[in-house]
Amino acid sequence: ETELDWTRTELTAAITLAILISALFAPLAGRIIDFGKGAMMMALSCFLGAICLIWLSLVTTRIEFYLIWAILGAVMAGSLYEPCFALITRAKQGQAKQAIIFVSLVAGFASTICYPAIHSLSESFGWRTAVQVFAAVIIFVAAPLMWMGASIVERNGRTFPVLNNQPVDRQRSFLNTPAFWFLAIAFLLLAIVHGVTIHHMFPLLADRGIGADSAVIAASFIGPMQVAGRLAMMAAERRISVNAVTASCFLFVALAIVFLIGTAEISTLLVGFIVLFGSAHGVVSIIRPVVARNILGGKNFGAKFGAMALFYLAGSASAPYLGSLIWNFGGYDRLLMVLIFLTVIGMALYLVAYRLSQATNN
Template sequence: MVATPQNGESPATRPGPRLARQGWPLVAALSVAQLVSWGTIYYAFAVFVVPMEAELGWSRTALNGALSLGLLTAGLCAYTVGSRIDRQGGRLLMSLGSLLAVALLVAWSFVQHIAAFYAIWFGLGVAMAMTLYEPVFAVLTRLFPENYRFRITMLTLTGGFASTVFIPLSAWFIELLGWRDALLALAAFNLVICLPVHALLLSDREAPPAPQAETEATIGDPMRRALRHPVFWGLALCFTFYYATFSALTFHFFPLMDERGFSLALAVGVFAVIGPAQVAGRIILLVFGRNISAATTGRIIVVMFPVSVSLLILFPSSVTALFAFAAIYGCANGIMTIVRGTAVPDLLWREGYGAINGALTLPSNLAKALAPSVAALIWSATSDYRQVLWVIVAGALVSAAGFWFAAAKSRR
């Protein structure tokens, strides 16, 4: 296999000053649209659980089951969405995704029956597959092959604030308007910001041709070749176990803190460190990443996850260890989002990026949806979160091994 130049650039394709400036208004607009899409479709969900439970009488398990259905649906749609972007670009798909989000958020505001709620979240899963990071990464890789990695990093700097902005904003809307009208406000954000960005600013111009060496390396169907390549399966192992451990830890962090006797205020303070740490990690990559290959970056980041969780096991009563965990974990997670978006062109090839990345998304989303329930079963069997943490560390080590395997096979 022909190696891909680090950072998505080569002497033949590295942009000059004029070319490097092209497309930045689009990247800035897409960044804001990602902030809104993630904030309104994904992160805001947690804020609506309690008021919906109080008014409608549905259990939290039933409510969160709808989110799991949405994540599974997004994973199932990812390959189809990615393949379409490979062939035709993302303008139509991402515009329809934003329009679908508007319609379904409005429908959610009128929901009365649990079956309708699940149907809405099935549709929101489709909307997530058409609007969140995976499709926009495919768009940027398709349109800007000369420096896609840098542009993806810049986009995620803004997207990383989605939870920071929209969780408190959604809570304020609920307090001010009630949860039903709050959903109408979130729908308006998608209508006024995301839909115009995707429909009016996003271009579907022809993607620049791949370098001849890369084209020769990927002759035939890129997806079929990827399925026969060990790098693809190493990445699939890495991302599946990473998202499993991330999801299990995220949803069980507060019960873990409660079991260990930490106050809710301290737990919230520790958790609040993760968001800024994610952005800090991306800024570090932005400053130093051009001098470090993508494979090296990934090797370092995947090791940071088991190290961070080990702090929770080794120092169960230390407040210092808690904040150190949050800083390391958040920094690594922030950079991992970029590694996830650039691993296919960096370690395999750019051709067929959307389809290949979509195929990697399915097992990742399945793991993300099921991991919290598996962690809950382990806790129920042992009544001790220490055992859950050991399983999470084991999963993080499997994830790290998958990436190191993929990086080694890519070099060969």
């Protein structure tokens, strides 16, 4: 921001662009996984991402900057959580939950390593060199590991055949089922609630009367609470159904926002907000593919989850702007009430999708 003399809005707009393009490419990534080419896609996406980072370290114009982030959006669709979890779920079917939890627990420490590393490298050598170092790590460490790990999962997995010999309308027949739309919109609403809360975290807390130092400490505990939520899910998975866990996540998010509203009067409620909000999001991020398979079925799962990811990522990308729009019309008090409303509607839509799937199965 300082070196290039660009506004923060211009910089963050590039990230929003990347998320939107990632959403558009998510269905294609799902189809590639269905064809058994997930390992190749994920490894090549990693490598292309590293090339983009090298290019980013040399950027001098806004056009270049936005073009790089646009390509990175497509790369994200082929290499991050969404394709990884779709690959695992397609290969392991009903046994995917444990593997997804394990991957997310390990990946959950990425921010613990990356934030200090990028800060230290940037302070010592400049941001351009720091980006180049990360590109080298991706090329020589991440991409090879991605290829080996994803190849093993695909090779040893039990998969449904791809129904490619059927007409396109039959391959996409899941789009005609109400359960898909209820489920996709439910998670889209949850993505909006999460995105608005995260992107407006500091002004929200300031509006509640929370000091800057306390706000930073509180925000730093959301990541650990995500890991804690995943560990709690591992401990309780034999006693609680996936449906109960998912419904609880919606409920926890709604209660977390209620606690956030209450921090204006009782500051200690901030602890409850962090615990409930962080743990719920940590579980949601890993349970979505499991829920999608349970409700929509395993055939052509990559395409189904890719289509769902389009909705989820679109919600995440639009959240900062939607939050600002609502804030302009009523401040943060009204925004928080809207977030509670969206969460409750999302939970209702999820429960309808679950009931429809149960009726279909029966």
